Amino acid sequence: MRRIIDLSYPIEDHFRWKVERSLAAAFDRGDDFQITRIGLTVHGFTHIDAPRHMVPGGATTSEWRLESLVGEASVADLRGVEAGRPIDAPELAACCAHCRPGDIVLLMTGWDERFRLHDPRFWSEAPFLTRRACEWLSEREPAAVGFDFPQDFPIRGLLRSDRAPMEEFVSHDVLLRRGVPLIEYVCNLGSIGSERTEVCALPLRLPDADGAPARVIALERDL
Numbered sequence: 001m002r003r004i005i006d007l008s009y010p011i012e013d014h015f016r017w018k019v020e021r022s023l024a025a026a027f028d029r030g031d032d033f034q035i036t037r038i039g040l041t042v043h044g045f046t047h048i049d050a051p052r053h054m055v056p057g058g059a060t061t062s063e064w065r066l067e068s069l070v071g072e073a074s075v076a077d078l079r080g081v082e083a084g085r086p087i088d089a090p091e092l093a094a095c096c097a098h099c100r101p102g103d104i105v106l107l108m109t110g111w112d113e114r115f116r117l118h119d120p121r122f123w124s125e126a127p128f129l130t131r132r133a134c135e136w137l138s139e140r141e142p143a144a145v146g147f148d149f150p151q152d153f154p155i156r157g158l159l160r161s162d163r164a165p166m167e168e169f170v171s172h173d174v175l176l177r178r179g180v181p182l183i184e185y186v187c188n189l190g191s192i193g194s195e196r197t198e199v200c201a202l203p204l205r206l207p208d209a210d211g212a213p214a215r216v217i218a219l220e221r222d223l
Contacts, residue, residue: 003220007146007186007199008046009117011213016123016159017044042211045117048144048203049182053210054172059179061209066202068143068181073104073199073218075192081109083125086153089136101141104199108189111149117185120159128153134174144201145175146183146216183216192218 020039025031051058115122154164203212
């Protein structure tokens with residue numbers, strides 16, 4: 001059997017995203033079943049964005065084709081990028097020679113190995129993509145793009161409730177606007193043993209939504 005590598009964060013209490021979790025039924029209350037109820041944003045933890053998230057009138061989750069979220073993937077090793085630095089097109093080109101049109105492209109900075117998702121430094125000190133980098137990615141025609149870091153510079157400002165023009169959220173403005181799903185906040189990419197793998201990024205089936213939580217895994221190839 002091939003090894004399954006979990007690339008998903010657990011859904012738990014977090015300072016950015018409120019998770020409402022309660023027991024709708026419990027044995028110690030005399031109920032016949034235990035039933036957990038949860039409430040959370042579809043844009044927290046490991047999730048997938050649909051264009052409607054940032055584009056008025058854009059496609060929703062109902063338009064997702066699962067073929068774009070399951071299949072061949074390429075891992076771009078960006079672990080040499082320093083904290084707080086922009087990632088530009090030449091840096092992507094240097095580590096994406098193996099990327100093919102139709103791949104799910106996973107951008108691996110190893111950021112989750114430096115800081116936990118719960119650490120404010122995960123957000124405030126992260127590297128980020130430039131518009132030219134996103135244009136370069138778009139030209140490679142990926143099926144989807146996944147990130148283990150907060151990929152747009154203004155994301156750090158959201159912690160302070162700062163607002164920025166949509167065009168400054170460059171991965172959203174370039175890739176998502178053109179219909180490329182964004183697989184945000186994956187982790188554990190360093191456990192993938194090769195530059196090519198298979199990925200299954202299945203979102204919850206929430207019709208007509210702007211995004212959905214997802215369980216994302218990599219399937220390590222047989223040696």
